[in-house]
Amino acid sequence: MQSPRVEAPLRTLMGPGPLNIHPRVYQALGSPVIGHLDPAYLKVLDQVAELLRMVFKTKNRITNAAPGTGTSGMEACVANLIEPGDPVLCCVHGYFGDRIRQMAERQEAKITVIEGEWGKPTDPQAVEKELKKNRYKVIGLVHAETSTGVQQPMEDIVRLAKEHGAMLLLDAVTSLGGVDVRVDEWGVDAAYACSQKCIGCAAGLSPVTFSDRAVESVRKRKHPVRSWYLDITLLDKYWGTDRVYHHTSSSTLNYGLLEALRLIEEEGLENRIRRHTRNHKALVAGVEAMGLEMLVAPEHRLPSLNTVKIPSGIDDVKVRSYLLETYNLEIGGGLGALKGKVWRVGLMGYSSSAENILFFLSAVSQALALQGFKADISAGLAAATSTLKA
Amino acid sequence: MQSPRVEAPLRTLMGPGPLNIHPRVYQALGSPVIGHLDPAYLKVLDQVAELLRMVFKTKNRITNAAPGTGTSGMEACVANLIEPGDPVLCCVHGYFGDRIRQMAERQEAKITVIEGEWGKPTDPQAVEKELKKNRYKVIGLVHAETSTGVQQPMEDIVRLAKEHGAMLLLDAVTSLGGVDVRVDEWGVDAAYACSQKCIGCAAGLSPVTFSDRAVESVRKRKHPVRSWYLDITLLDKYWGTDRVYHHTSSSTLNYGLLEALRLIEEEGLENRIRRHTRNHKALVAGVEAMGLEMLVAPEHRLPSLNTVKIPSGIDDVKVRSYLLETYNLEIGGGLGALKGKVWRVGLMGYSSSAENILFFLSAVSQALALQGFKADISAGLAAATSTLKA
Numbered sequence: 001m002q003s004p005r006v007e008a009p010l011r012t013l014m015g016p017g018p019l020n021i022h023p024r025v026y027q028a029l030g031s032p033v034i035g036h037l038d039p040a041y042l043k044v045l046d047q048v049a050e051l052l053r054m055v056f057k058t059k060n061r062i063t064n065a066a067p068g069t070g071t072s073g074m075e076a077c078v079a080n081l082i083e084p085g086d087p088v089l090c091c092v093h094g095y096f097g098d099r100i101r102q103m104a105e106r107q108e109a110k111i112t113v114i115e116g117e118w119g120k121p122t123d124p125q126a127v128e129k130e131l132k133k134n135r136y137k138v139i140g141l142v143h144a145e146t147s148t149g150v151q152q153p154m155e156d157i158v159r160l161a162k163e164h165g166a167m168l169l170l171d172a173v174t175s176l177g178g179v180d181v182r183v184d185e186w187g188v189d190a191a192y193a194c195s196q197k198c199i200g201c202a203a204g205l206s207p208v209t210f211s212d213r214a215v216e217s218v219r220k221r222k223h224p225v226r227s228w229y230l231d232i233t234l235l236d237k238y239w240g241t242d243r244v245y246h247h248t249s250s251s252t253l254n255y256g257l258l259e260a261l262r263l264i265e266e267e268g269l270e271n272r273i274r275r276h277t278r279n280h281k282a283l284v285a286g287v288e289a290m291g292l293e294m295l296v297a298p299e300h301r302l303p304s305l306n307t308v309k310i311p312s313g314i315d316d317v318k319v320r321s322y323l324l325e326t327y328n329l330e331i332g333g334g335l336g337a338l339k340g341k342v343w344r345v346g347l348m349g350y351s352s353s354a355e356n357i358l359f360f361l362s363a364v365s366q367a368l369a370l371q372g373f374k375a376d377i378s379a380g381l382a383a384a385t386s387t388l389k390a
Numbered sequence: 391m392q393s394p395r396v397e398a399p400l401r402t403l404m405g406p407g408p409l410n411i412h413p414r415v416y417q418a419l420g421s422p423v424i425g426h427l428d429p430a431y432l433k434v435l436d437q438v439a440e441l442l443r444m445v446f447k448t449k450n451r452i453t454n455a456a457p458g459t460g461t462s463g464m465e466a467c468v469a470n471l472i473e474p475g476d477p478v479l480c481c482v483h484g485y486f487g488d489r490i491r492q493m494a495e496r497q498e499a500k501i502t503v504i505e506g507e508w509g510k511p512t513d514p515q516a517v518e519k520e521l522k523k524n525r526y527k528v529i530g531l532v533h534a535e536t537s538t539g540v541q542q543p544m545e546d547i548v549r550l551a552k553e554h555g556a557m558l559l560l561d562a563v564t565s566l567g568g569v570d571v572r573v574d575e576w577g578v579d580a581a582y583a584c585s586q587k588c589i590g591c592a593a594g595l596s597p598v599t600f601s602d603r604a605v606e607s608v609r610k611r612k613h614p615v616r617s618w619y620l621d622i623t624l625l626d627k628y629w630g631t632d633r634v635y636h637h638t639s640s641s642t643l644n645y646g647l648l649e650a651l652r653l654i655e656e657e658g659l660e661n662r663i664r665r666h667t668r669n670h671k672a673l674v675a676g677v678e679a680m681g682l683e684m685l686v687a688p689e690h691r692l693p694s695l696n697t698v699k700i701p702s703g704i705d706d707v708k709v710r711s712y713l714l715e716t717y718n719l720e721i722g723g724g725l726g727a728l729k730g731k732v733w734r735v736g737l738m739g740y741s742s743s744a745e746n747i748l749f750f751l752s753a754v755s756q757a758l759a760l761q762g763f764k765a766d767i768s769a770g771l772a773a774a775t776s777t778l779k780a
Contacts, residue, residue, distance in 0.1 A: 003437055003652055008421040008645060009430050017638060018423045029642060030420050031398040033408045033592055035720045040399050047393055067594070068458040068619060069637040075619040103618045196638060202423055204457070204594050204640035226616040228493045229458060229465040245725070247459040248407060248586060250594035252419060252642070255398060262393055330425045335635070 011324070012351075014360055015332035016146050016174070016305060016344050018196040018203050019351035021260070025201055028259035029252055036249040044258055045239060045249070051261035055176055055199070055269060056191065056209045058183035064239040065195070065205040065257055066230060067247050070173045073192030073206030075103055076230040077169050081138050081190055081214060083223045084108035089136040089166070091122035091157075095147035095335045096171055100140040107226065112136070118337045119148050119295045119307070124156035131164040137217075138167045138189075144175035147335040149296050149307035149344065151179065158186045167214060173197065176207060177264055178276040178304045178348050189214040195253065198276065198304050200349030201260035204253045208232070260349070276303040278388065279352045283345065286361045286384030290375040295342050304352070306345040307338070311373055316340045319367045327363045354388050401714070402741075404750055405722035406536050406564070406695060406734050408586035408593050409741035411650070415591055418649035419642055426639040434648055435629060435639070441651035445566055445589070445659060446581065446599045448573035454629040455585070455595040455647055456620060457637050460563045463582030463596030465493055466620040467559050471528050471580055471604060473613045474498035479526045479556070481512035481547075485537035485725045486561055490530040497616065502526070508727045509538050509685045509697070514546035521554040527607075528557045528579075534565035537725040539686050539697035539734065541569065548576045557604060563587065566597060567654055568666040568694045568738050579604040585643065588666065588694050590739030591650035594643045598622070650739070666693040668778065669742045673735065676751045676774030680765040685732050694742070696735040697728070701763055706730045709757045717753045744778050 013019045034041045045064070053063050066073045078100060082088055088109040090101040093116030104111050112130060116122045122141065130136070139161055143152050161168045167189035172181045176191075178198025183191055189211040196203040210218075210232055218225070218233060225231040229247070238246040264272055280303035284294055287308055295307035310316050316333060320343070323329040332344030345360060347353075361384060365377040403409045424431045435454070443453050456463045468490060472478055478499040480491040483506030494501050502520060506512045512531065520526070529551055533542050551558045557579035562571045566581075568588025573581055579601040586593035600608075600622055608615070608622060615621040619637070628636040654662055670693035674684055677698055685697040700706050706723060710733070713719040722734030735750060737743075751774060755767040 003441060003655055005649070005652060006430070006434060006437070008424050008434075008641065009428075010422045011424055011428065013423065013425060015425055018425060018641070021423055026420055030416055032400045033403065033411055033586075034398050034401055035403060035405055035408060036593070038399075038401065038714070038720060040396070044396060044398075047396070051393060068462065069640070071637045072458065072619050075617065079617075099618070106614050106616050106618055194638065196423075196640075202640060202642035203426070203638045204643055224496050226496050227465065227469075227619075228489070228496055229462050229617075229620070247461045248584065248593045250459070250586075250592060250643075251398065251408070252592035252646075253594055253640075256642075259395070262395060265393055324428070330428060 009328060012329045012356065012359060014346050014351060014356055015330045016346055017348065019346055019348045021200055021202060022263055022350045024263065025256050025259050029202060029256040031251065031255040034251045037243065037245065041251055042243060044254060048254055048258050048261065049239060051265060052207050055264060056181060056183045057185065058209050060183065060209045060211055062215060062232060062236050063209040064235060065254065066208050066235065067249065068206055069203055070192065070194030070206050072230060073194065073208045074100060074171065075227060076208050076232055077190040077192050078103040079107060079227045079230055080218050080225050080232045081167060081169055082107040082109045083221050085110055086137045087134060088138045088140060089114065089130055090140045091127065092116060093120060093122050093148065093150060094118055094142065094145035096145055097142045100171065104140065119150060121150050121152045121300050124160065127157055128160050131160055131166065136166045138169050140169045142171040143181065144172060144179060144302050144304065146174040146305055147338065149302045149305045150300050151302040154186055162187055167217065174302065174304050178272060178352065179302065180273055183209055195257050198348045199260050200263060201257045202253065204250065205257055276347065276352050279347050279357060280306060282384045282387035283347060283357045285387040286357060286380040289383035290361060290365060290377060290380035292375065304346065304348045306347065307342040308345055309342055310340065314368065314371050314373055318371065322367045322370065323363055329359065329363050357384050399718060402719045402746065402749060404736050404741065404746055405720045406736055407738065409736055409738045411590055411592060412653055412740045414653065415646050415649050419592060419646040421641065421645040424641045427633065427635065431641055432633060434644060438644055438648050438651065439629060441655060442597045445654060446571060446573045447575065448599050450573065450599045450601055452605055452622060452626050453599040454625060455644065456598050456625065457639065458596055459593055460582065460584030460596050462620060463584065463598045464490060464561065465617060466598050466622055467580040467582050468493040469497060469617045469620055470608050470615050470622045471557060471559055472497040472499045473611050475500055476527045477524060478528045478530060479504065479520055480530045481517065482506065483510060483512050483538065483540060484508050484532065484535035486535055487532045490561065494530065509540060511540050511542045511690050514550065517547055518550050521550055521556065526556045528559050530559045532561040533571065534562060534569060534692050534694065536564040536695055537728065539692045539695045540690050541692040544576055552577055557607065564692065564694050568662060568742065569692065570663055573599055585647050588738045589650050590653060591647045592643065594640065595647055666737065666742050669737050669747060670696060672774045672777040673737060673747045675777040676747060676770040679773035680751065680755065680767060680770035682765065694736065694738045696737065697732040698735055699732055700730065704758065704761050704763055708761065712757045712760065713753055719749065719753050747774050
């Protein structure tokens with residue numbers, strides 16, 4: 001008896017990621033498999049590293065794609081920078097800030113948490129107060145909180161981290177490649193992202209970058225890094241000039257990532273950031289003109305991930321199932337404290353497009369109508385379109 | 391200025407892995423990207439888990455593909471089973487046994503090492519002696535040592551582990567899917583493999599399985615698992631019935647893995663194991679008839695990975711570069727203590743074929759001739775062919 005082959009349905013992906021990817025990335029994922037120490041493949045890794053430096057806006061030597069999903073990059077940053085007893089300040093205003101805290105706990109760090117409201121960024125004044133009270137080795141911060149759709153303003157916290165000599169560990173999972181991330185200018189010491197969001201590839205790799213100061217702090221550790229798989233010194237011995245075997249790098253994923261990065265280069269990173277911002281504004285204009293509300297205040301909205309409040313009385317799961325079954329359209333539900341309260345609508349990479357915006361507004365208006373909510377779809381489409389043209 | 395697109399060269403892969411993959415696996419890797427919580431995708435994960443139970447020969451509920459390469463599976467097994475102070479017996483007779491030891495060190499285990507000769511399996515008498523002396527929580531053992539081409543006989547060590555109540559942690563990276571691995575019959579408590587060797591997929595996933603006893607021991611841990619990313623309890627909350635988000639599972643890789651597993655099911659696991667054995671014997675017959683020698687004694691040879699001694703006076707790197715440049719043929723060099731002393735010739739999955747055997751023998755005879763070594767290629771081809779027909 002043979003297990004059936006089940007073809008993947010063709011979805012329009014507008015959740016928190018993965019998103020739809022460009023046909024050229026599919027082609028690249030189909031590249032002939034090649035050995036992880038093949039000279040031709042090592043050149044590909046060099047290209048990937050160089051283009052990742054471009055999107056991270058960094059000169060950091062240690063910049064590569066860790067062999068796992070975005071969470072592996074988070075663990076690479078946390079496990080390498082933090083050792084038992086280290087004082088760590090965790091800024092938590094959503095699910096992923098809390099995940100950093102959980103990982104730091106497993107390193108037995110001495111953790112102080114700044115708990116913020118979900119849907120708002122971390123308050124720099126709270127950070128300042130803590131930094132004046134205690135010395136911290138590392139500040140854990142989420143630039144783009146995927147659970148709430150909040151973009152953290154960086155200016156004040158960056159200044160405070162510099163003033164107090166704390167290292168900055170930054171989650172850029174939902175920003176890198178679509179929202180401005182300035183690793184060197186901000187003085188970020190360790191940052192991580194993922195392959196399947198604004199970067200526009202399939203899931204399975206996690207771009208990471210480490211400053212010289214971070215590398216030096218890893219070198220001076222008293223205890224070995226608790227993860228062998230994600231020990232950045234060992235990863236660097238493979239990605240760097242030594243070329244010492246550490247893991248069997250997936251050529252499938254890295255050829256895909258390279259093509260996704262080449263598409264960013266072709267479009268121009270700044271153009272791409274502008275496209276993400278413009279499409280985000282068009283979506284919001286449409287959503288609000290339809291009579292729905294956004295969770296986040298305008299000045300803190302993340303262009304790549306839009307959190308739309310679910311109107312009271314509307315059944316979240318029914319709407320999302322309807323969209324999936326009727327239109328093959330995936331949007332995200334709320335995570336943690338926001339479960340059942342918001343939809344998470346991703347506009348990232350190849351998927352950040354005018355057609356996806358109009359499709360989402362139209363489809364959700366039909367889903368809402370079934371539950372007696374009359375969205376003003378004419379006004380929504382008009383508002384989105386005029387913003388797109390602006 | 392645009393970075394060049396560099397197409398992957400089309401190699402014949404006969405190293406330690408990755409190997410060439412079946413066209414149907416390439417097709418599956420090109421499946422439309424789909425969300426990690428999509429009901430259609432969750433069914434795919436169920437299929438993957440069920441077929442992995444078939445190749446592991448287990449009923450273990452916790453059987454899945456960890457989100458990383460084989461080394462991530464090693465870390466998942468070591469980091470979940472072992473906590474600080476645990477007495478662990480590491481059987482080291484090659485590079486990967488030593489890697490288990492290094493990972494156990496990072497868990498601060500109390501480690502005893504049985505050092506064996508590279509090219510020979512671990513001596514069960516040495517294991518018995520240690521088990522009689524001390525109580526061990528875990529025995530770390532490599533079933534198929536990728537660095538030496540040794541297959542560990544399991545019968546005695548399996549019996550000893552049972553008698554002494556120690557848990558067995560098994561590396562099946564180069565055996566699973568091509569060499570017999572019997573998790574339940576042997577009483578293995580945690581085992582891991584990779585997607586890109588005998589299983590026949592691209593790199594990036596690591597099949598793992600945990601016995602009920604192992605799960606119970608994780609539940610009773612005094613310290614949290616040091617890796618959040620590879621915490622098997624969290625991984626199981628996603629792969630199991632709870633379906634709680636843990637990481638963004640790569641649909642690209644899992645559709646590929648499913649198709650590779652379906653190909654194993656179609657061929658029949660026992661037929662596939664016989665094919666690997668027959669092709670291995672044909673390769674050895676050819677190699678020996680040509681005037682070359684194998685590193686490992688006949689009774690301990692691993693069918694999937696063949697270690698051929700480099701004749702004295704022959705320049706290893708020159709031969710491998712010649713094969714790669716002239717024939718697009720990749721074979722592996724020696725690792726660690728065997729660097730420059732052996733070639734590692736992989737016959738795994740789709741790549742374990744008559745054409746690859748004849749191609750390897752012919753090509754290597756030409757490479758050796760350039761350095762004045764006259765291999766008897768006529769005898770080699772005849773011996774391989776008669777073994778293939780037997």
